[in-house]
Amino acid sequence: MCALGSAVSSVAFVAFHPAMTFVMNADDSAHCPPPRTGGNLEDMTEPSRTLTRTPSWNDDSDPVIEVDELRRAYSGGFTAVDGVSFSVGRGELFALLGTNGAGKTSTVELLEGLARPDSGEVRVLGHDPYRERAAVRPRTGVMLQEGGFPSDLTVAETVRMCAGCTSGARPAGEALEMVGLGRRTKVRVKQLSGGERRRLDLALALLGRPEVLFLDEPTTGLDAEGRRDTWDLVRRLRDGGTTVLLTTHYLEEAESLADRLAIMHRGKIVVSGTPAEVTTVRPSHIRFTLPPHVPAGRLPLSLRAAADGQRVEIRTRELQRDLGELLRWAEESDVNLGALDARSASLEEAFLDIATEHAEAAEAA
Numbered sequence: 001m002c003a004l005g006s007a008v009s010s011v012a013f014v015a016f017h018p019a020m021t022f023v024m025n026a027d028d029s030a031h032c033p034p035p036r037t038g039g040n041l042e043d044m045t046e047p048s049r050t051l052t053r054t055p056s057w058n059d060d061s062d063p064v065i066e067v068d069e070l071r072r073a074y075s076g077g078f079t080a081v082d083g084v085s086f087s088v089g090r091g092e093l094f095a096l097l098g099t100n101g102a103g104k105t106s107t108v109e110l111l112e113g114l115a116r117p118d119s120g121e122v123r124v125l126g127h128d129p130y131r132e133r134a135a136v137r138p139r140t141g142v143m144l145q146e147g148g149f150p151s152d153l154t155v156a157e158t159v160r161m162c163a164g165c166t167s168g169a170r171p172a173g174e175a176l177e178m179v180g181l182g183r184r185t186k187v188r189v190k191q192l193s194g195g196e197r198r199r200l201d202l203a204l205a206l207l208g209r210p211e212v213l214f215l216d217e218p219t220t221g222l223d224a225e226g227r228r229d230t231w232d233l234v235r236r237l238r239d240g241g242t243t244v245l246l247t248t249h250y251l252e253e254a255e256s257l258a259d260r261l262a263i264m265h266r267g268k269i270v271v272s273g274t275p276a277e278v279t280t281v282r283p284s285h286i287r288f289t290l291p292p293h294v295p296a297g298r299l300p301l302s303l304r305a306a307a308d309g310q311r312v313e314i315r316t317r318e319l320q321r322d323l324g325e326l327l328r329w330a331e332e333s334d335v336n337l338g339a340l341d342a343r344s345a346s347l348e349e350a351f352l353d354i355a356t357e358h359a360e361a362a363e364a365a
């Protein structure tokens with residue numbers, strides 16, 4: 001049994017931090033070193049043990065995550081995941097998006113092996129993550145939406161405890177440096193800010209040098225700088241070959257990081273593709289302000305309806321054509337367009353459109 005010091009047993013820690021159910025399990029006990037207590041960060045930065053992994057289960061072109069017609073219903077009969085299918089390739093970053101309650105966490109928990117689907121199939125690294133946990137768990141890192149740590153331990157003690165229960169763990173100091181907590185090792189967990197706790201959660205997920213990383217809203221509570229730092233780290237991990245499944249409510253985050261994404265609504269995937277594929281089918285925007293002496297009635301006929309007083313906002317699927325027409329008119333009419341802005345739909349706009357469309361369709365049904 002793995003434990004830190006005299007007070008904290010692994011059972012207690014599992015209760016505090018559900019992610020640790022992945023590494024602290026009866027069949028992991030053989031890998032757990034004796035408990036270590038006290039000490040400082042230097043104590044923890046011993047050379048990493050060589051990671052011995054079983055050879056890859058397949059070649060690099062096979063999906064690392066495969067989900068087929070997944071269904072999950074909660075007691076009472078509510079179906080939270082309703083026929084979800086997707087796959088994620090090696091070294092790919094896949095983002096699962098959706099409104100509150102869409103079913104993202106319910107889906108990710110099935111991939112993490114925390115629950116068994118009612119029907120459908122999940123494969124992670126070629127294995128069923130629920131029934132073959134021992135094969136999958138050591139190769140995955142999990143950052144749950146809400147972690148939870150024994151609050152009286154320091155950051156260093158918390159990481160050391162997890163490292164002691166993780167095969168081939170990276171040095172704790174390295175994991176903490178990666179997430180920007182290198183200077184916070186002696187601080188008690190209860191004294192960390194919300195954003196720092198998220199970073200600690202991420203450090204724990206990275207300890208086992210995972211091939212597959214599940215990140216459930218990893219930057220919630222982080223300030224802008226912390227979010228950018230986390231994005232850079234996730235990009236580096238992905239570029240190094242780690243497969244990442246991310247859920248987030250920050251659409252800029254998904255747009256910036258995701259190779260592909262899926263948007264869920266009421267348990268189903270309603271749109272999927274690369275960020276560009278999802279946004280290019282949505283209308284683009286042209287916005288500008290007319291000078292006070294130029295009435296909207298002077299605009300080209302096809303653009304007039306978009307005017308609201310001097311402020312004009314055009315939604316168009318023909319950005320180049322309409323922008324060209326507008327600029328030609330402005331040139332010929334000697335009109336200076338104020339605050340001119342022309343751009344394709346952002347992922348946020350696409351997401352809001354899709355959410356509204358599906359909510360309206362559900363109400364009409």
Ligand SMILES: Nc1ncnc2c1ncn2[C@@H]1O[C@H](COP(=O)(O)OP(=O)(O)OP(=O)(O)O)[C@@H](O)[C@H]1O
Binds near residue numbers: 101106
């Ligand atoms: N244990 C449970 N028992 C019953 N219903 C549940 C349970 N857990 C989640 N649900 C319901 O399942 C639906 C999907 O929840 P889930 O947490 O998967 O959504 P989500 O997309 O992750 O939402 P959020 O973005 O708010 O985290 C919600 O309606 C939720 O209330």
